[in-house]
Amino acid sequence: MTDMADTPDAAPAPDPVTAPAPDPVTAPTSDPVTAPARDSFESELLGRVLAALLRENAYGLRAAARPERRADGDWLRLDVAGEELALPVAPDGFQCEVGPRRPELETPGGTLTGLRPVLARLRGAAEPEDRAGFDAFVAECDEALEAMRLHGRVRAEVTAALADRYGPEPARDWAGLRGALAYDTLAAFRDHPVYPTGRGRSGLTETELRAYAPEFHPSFALRWLALPREAVRGGRGALPDWWPTPGDLGLPYLDAGHLALPVHPLTARRSLADALRAAGLDGSARLADRPWLDVRPTLSTRTVAVTDDPAVHLKLPLATATLGRRNRRTIKPGTLVDGATGQRLLESVVARQPRFADSVLLADERTHLTAGHELLAALVRRYPAGLEGAQVVPVAALLAPVPGAASGAGPGDEPGAGSASRPGGRLVIDALADRYYQGSLTALLDAYLTLLLDWHTTLFGYGIALESHQQNTSLVLDEDDTGRTRLRLLLKDNDGPRVHSVRLAAVTGGAAADLCGFDDRRILVGADQPVADVFATITVHLCAGALAFGLAEAGRAPLGVLLRQLADRLHEAVDRLEHASGIPGAPASVLRARVLDADRLPIKAMVTAGTLLTKERSGAADINKYYVSGPNYLRTAGR
Structure with a gap:
């Protein structure tokens, strides 16, 4: 193998439409210890x-x-x-x-x-032993601030380019999985609902962000690594027909004994040589000189969509971190197994609860490859067929301004008033309500909350709670054969749930053993509390509560009205669970006690566990499931 450290591949030239000249460097005007905010x-x-x-x-x-x-x-x-x-x-x-x-x-x-x-x-x-974590957080803040300033300079141009490429009216023109990439770009300009430095990506330069980050909507070609077939393990499922052979990549002499693995250009340039040495493959692997397969980044950055086959996404490891310095964007081999196991588990629930067969769609994540190192892996994600005419919108994009709109809305705007009453402040959710619900934001929100909470309370009855946050949950909106609006959910990345194995076994019987083959044994728990914690922090806070508070801040309705709507739909879903057949025990009572009627709700302490404290200092077994508590905004809002 050639020494890749000596022959780095150059970053592709940024799209001139979305790459304005950088601002001149501004010298500091005062002591940084006391300097006021610059902007x-x-x-x-x-x-x-x-x-x-x-x-x-x-x-x-x-x-x-x-x-x-x-x-x-x-x-x-x-x-x-x-x-x-x-x-x-x-x-x-x-x-x-x-x-x-x-x-x-x-x-x-x-x-x-x-x-x-x-x-x-x-x-x-901070105690002296925690100062390093605090300093790391300050560095995160610096990176996030530079990203925010960069976003401020380019957003108008990027969104104008989206309108030129996909059409001026998102809810009408941005159809299918190609259009979903445009919604991902809008979402990338928004902050995480709770993590303050979510727009930063550790260690990436502005040039790299412009070339590979979703907020610039770039297109680039992947690098490919030829690995000995015996070194590669894979999940069930055939690779796409277009998957290249080493010969397609200019390495025909390796066709017989090697398999091609896609590599993100950032990984090829920065960390691949070290990964191959660590895996003992530096003498037998070959990095193809020829980039191959055009892709665009999705909201997660490390997952890319294939330009000529948008129903296929490739999740590729990156040597960076987001949402905390310990939240690395590599891919541990076990998570690929867990994603396929999670998918199989959800499919079993849908089979037992057929009302979700047409309303909950699951991405297929059974096909994956790994060579035993967290930078030598790839997940092949396939989306369901039939989405070409639908709007596929991640929850993270719902509060994003549409192209040509300002970021705010008038304080007098009422839900259902239609976008004409919101000049300069039209959001994606407004555009969707105008197209599919006669301008009624209340009706759209009600349909979404009803399905979201029905699905997740049903899963809770099986002892399951998903990490299906705003990035992993999408709304799918279209019209059925009769012309009536149809709203569905599309889920992906099911590798980090919490599963109460005793409750699951009580519902599924002997099938439970086959459904619990997770590599990460922290997924399986023996009590309701860890499952209820994920239900509260992900489904309630991120997918529902954050939307209600955001709509209130945008002036769409009084906060009390929006929270009452959320609480009422959750009460109804819990009542439905209580009377569901085939679900023994008292999961509805657990949700009432631990979520609806609780004095306080768990909240993720993401900064603390992800950056400020070491695991030894925080005691966190899982940095993504480390909690403190906060007020229960549902308790007095509903019935």
């Missing part, structure tokens, strides 16, 4: 960071704070390393009682408004 992006990010630290009670900041009432509103007084600090706060309600009222920190020497000055003062709250 609205910094202020926005600081507000999100302060909200996350309060929500997760990082370093005990919120628990130890003393409330103070002043003429201008509420404050929290913080004692940080013997220094009195104060933070202006206001009621929040979404996973925390309060949030920052203004992105600033009052100190004995004056008020700080810059991101780094505020974080420098809060660093004293």
